[in-house]
Amino acid sequence: MFLEVQHIVKSFGEEKVVKDLNFSLESKQTLSILGKSGCGKTTMLKTIGGLVASDSGKILLNGEDITETKPEKRNIVYLYQEDLLFPHLNAFENIAFGLRLKKIPEGLIKEEVNHMLQSLELEGQADKMPTELSGGQRQRVSFGRAISTNPSLLLLDEPFGSLDTGTRQRMQELFKKLTAEYKITSLFVTHDLKEAVLMGDQIGFMHDGILKVYEDKKDFIQDPETGVQNEIDFWGGLI
Amino acid sequence: MRINWKSFVLSLAVLLILFPFIYLVFLSLASEWRFPEVWPSYLGFKNWVTVFGSETGLLESFFSSLLISLSVAVFSTASGFLISKAVFYHPKKRILTLLAYFPYILAPVVFAACLSFFFLKMGLFGNMTGVVVAQFIIAFPYALLFFSSFWNEKVKSYEDLVATLGGNKWQTYTKVLLPLAKGLILICFFQTFLISWFEYGLTSIIGIGKVQTLTIKVFLFIKEANYYYGALSCCLLIFPPVVLLYFNKRYVFKKLV
Numbered sequence: 187m188f189l190e191v192q193h194i195v196k197s198f199g200e201e202k203v204v205k206d207l208n209f210s211l212e213s214k215q216t217l218s219i220l221g222k223s224g225c226g227k228t229t230m231l232k233t234i235g236g237l238v239a240s241d242s243g244k245i246l247l248n249g250e251d252i253t254e255t256k257p258e259k260r261n262i263v264y265l266y267q268e269d270l271l272f273p274h275l276n277a278f279e280n281i282a283f284g285l286r287l288k289k290i291p292e293g294l295i296k297e298e299v300n301h302m303l304q305s306l307e308l309e310g311q312a313d314k315m316p317t318e319l320s321g322g323q324r325q326r327v328s329f330g331r332a333i334s335t336n337p338s339l340l341l342l343d344e345p346f347g348s349l350d351t352g353t354r355q356r357m358q359e360l361f362k363k364l365t366a367e368y369k370i371t372s373l374f375v376t377h378d379l380k381e382a383v384l385m386g387d388q389i390g391f392m393h394d395g396i397l398k399v400y401e402d403k404k405d406f407i408q409d410p411e412t413g414v415q416n417e418i419d420f421w422g423g424l425i
Numbered sequence: 426m427r428i429n430w431k432s433f434v435l436s437l438a439v440l441l442i443l444f445p446f447i448y449l450v451f452l453s454l455a456s457e458w459r460f461p462e463v464w465p466s467y468l469g470f471k472n473w474v475t476v477f478g479s480e481t482g483l484l485e486s487f488f489s490s491l492l493i494s495l496s497v498a499v500f501s502t503a504s505g506f507l508i509s510k511a512v513f514y515h516p517k518k519r520i521l522t523l524l525a526y527f528p529y530i531l532a533p534v535v536f537a538a539c540l541s542f543f544f545l546k547m548g549l550f551g552n553m554t555g556v557v558v559a560q561f562i563i564a565f566p567y568a569l570l571f572f573s574s575f576w577n578e579k580v581k582s583y584e585d586l587v588a589t590l591g592g593n594k595w596q597t598y599t600k601v602l603l604p605l606a607k608g609l610i611l612i613c614f615f616q617t618f619l620i621s622w623f624e625y626g627l628t629s630i631i632g633i634g635k636v637q638t639l640t641i642k643v644f645l646f647i648k649e650a651n652y653y654y655g656a657l658s659c660c661l662l663i664f665p666p667v668v669l670l671y672f673n674k675r676y677v678f679k680k681l682v
Contacts, residue, residue, distance in 0.1 A: 257588040274604040284590040
């Protein structure tokens with residue numbers, strides 16, 4: 187397995203936010219994680235990304251124990267719901283940011299970023315500052331910035347949560363295209379049922395700090411805890 | 426004929442604001458101006474030539490003040506920025522922020538009197554280093570409180586993002602935090618420079634007359650009733666803040682708006 191998370195526990199004071207987290211993920215796969223607000227999804231992602239230290243447990247990435255590794259050495263990029271574009275840099279420089287940190291030659295950066303802009307359908311937007319871009323464009327630049335560094339693992343924390351329905355749908359399609367093109371392994375956290383089903387090769391459901399990963403999508407749909415059955419009953423009742 | 430009251434009042438206000446400054450320059454050029462003479466018997470650069478000839482040590486005071494204020498502004502802005510970050514992430518940040526107000530509870534003269542024993546013991550009494558340290562004690566909490574508004578959850582998210590993109594602490598500062606805070610840093614530098622530049626009470630006690638900043642010199646001239654030199658030193662006193670204000674307006678505020 188490419189990613190193995192073993193018995194991760196994280197508490198804040200008296201409150202146990204993540205309880206015995208156990209799951210694994212194959213390379214180039216996306217695991218969608220569904221859960222309500224406050225169930226521990228963000229803490230789980232931040233623990234895997236190294237931004238929050240776990241109390242106990244182990245994280246293995248490509249066979250290597252990264253539990254104690256600093257976030258900058260993990261090659262795991264964490265994407266927020268907010269695009270967090272650097273306001274002092276234009277779209278090109280925002281995408282190039284991670285590459286510049288790695289001191290990649292200028293010519294290669296130009297080539298990579300221009301290719302990325304093309305993949306993100308952002309041709310002609312390179313010189314625009316973040317304030318001149320729309321919500322969807324900003325989120326695409328944010329994606330580009332994360333993917334251009336060629337991360338081992340991408341952690342997405344409700345990345346489309348702030349977008350309108352149409353833009354969200356386009357972004358979902360673009361994400362699927364990019365994950366295939368750049369062979370990305372990712373954990374995709376969302377509280378949207380449909381999005382979880384659409385985006386993930388595998389689906390997990392998190393409740394009260396415990397993550398349950400389903401063997402296949404059918405198990406997920408049939409589990410009454412996930413709320414899929416309620417949803418089906420609701421829409422079925424309208425017909 | 427209709428009078429445009431708005432522009433009239435505006436012109437009057439500008440004139441009233443500018444008058445003291447114009448008068449100071451005029452006074453610095455004058456000498457032997459006795460009542461009831463309407464115009465001074467001498468008007469020229471005699472006072473300025475004397476100053477630049479270092480007869481009264483004004484130029485020396487000007488450069489001393491400049492050195493002290495620049496040191497205080499650089500140290501307090503830099504440390505204020507860095508330490509305000511540590512305070513923001515500290516679990517007891519409220520108490521620490523409250524402590525930063527402490528130097529302002531006391532009048533600067535009283536505060537200096539409280540500190541004088543320690544300064545004497547450390548050999549910082551009556552020298553420039555002592556004055557810089559004393560003024561830093563006043564300017565640093567200001568910088569700390571000033572930058573406390575910069576740190577928030579979004580900035581924390583930026584820091585985390587840079588880390589996951591592979592950036593180390595130095596890169597986080599140079600490529601993100603400093604560019605984000607550039608405007609605030611320049612304003613803080615300007616404000617702490619001014620705090621130091623016009624500081625009198627603390628400087629006079631810790632400097633014990635041996636460190637004569639321009640502000641101290643102005644008061645000395647006024648005490649001696651040498652209005653012409655007093656006006657001249659006031660001109661020198663105003664000049665650096667005006668230059669800073671110009672740069673602030675031109676390069677900082679324009680970018681902040």
